Amino acid sequence: MAQEVFWRTKSLTEMTDPEWESLCDGCALCCLQKVEDEDTQEIFYTTVVCHLLDCNNCRCTEYETRTQLVPNCVKLRPEDVKTFHWLPPTCAYRLIDEGKELPDWHPLMSGKENSVIDAGASVLHVYEVKDNEITEDQLIDYVLDE
Template sequence: MSEPATPFWREKPLAAMSDAEWESLCDGCGRCCLHKLREDDTGRLHHTEVACRLLDVGSARCTDYANRRRRVPDCIRLTPDMLDGLDWLPPTCAYRLLSEGRDLPPWHPLRSGDPDSVRRAGISVAGRCVSERQAGALEDHIARWPGQWPRRAGPRPLPNPKGNAR
């Protein structure tokens, strides 16, 4: 019997991944689609529970992913070389975890084989956020949970033994 193949995210640097591999790292939680506020004088970051107008707040899926950057000009397309400078990615984000040299957590769909494992682990924003179309002032919706690691998600993954995230 042959040994199972090493998953691509454990052996490839982020910059060497194909577009399909890169896209598959997104667990679909929707946390990066929540608005953030940054204090001008201190630079302090505040997460909110307010979702981009394209995010379906019930499913945490973008309603127009293919055209999102045209429809929402400040929507960011993540690339491997920009990860070092981003402090707003949630601690549960696969891109952030891998760039820190960590493994994917057990609830990530690439490991669990189940996209619903993200919701069960308390990672998804589905049913926990409000659309920017109904929210009003962002300052009224500051929330801690989008920037935290949920207890029921288990411990943060340990560093990847190969440490080849970049």
């Protein structure tokens, strides 16, 4: 029988703050810049990552002030769960909201902080450039092939 752990027994809105924070796997895929189709509102990811990401350890260098420094950096909150469709398919918040299990490389499953990087599931295996290394017009050239 599966172990009774909080991410299997609680909904996102029932989690404590520490539980909510621990659900983030640290992949930083949400730190990739996105472009939106104006006609369909569909979101497309690019291989351009936010300039505030430390690409050595996959951490935000300004985590506490990130939303002031980067206007399109979104602070996820449980009450916004229904808008999570733009998150990457492997994002733990999206997986839990969709009633799915966490992958083996999630730190809560592996017990290892860096298992997301070791498994090649983080942004470090996706990004090509930082957003301050290109112009806004060039962003479209980096749209990720699905």
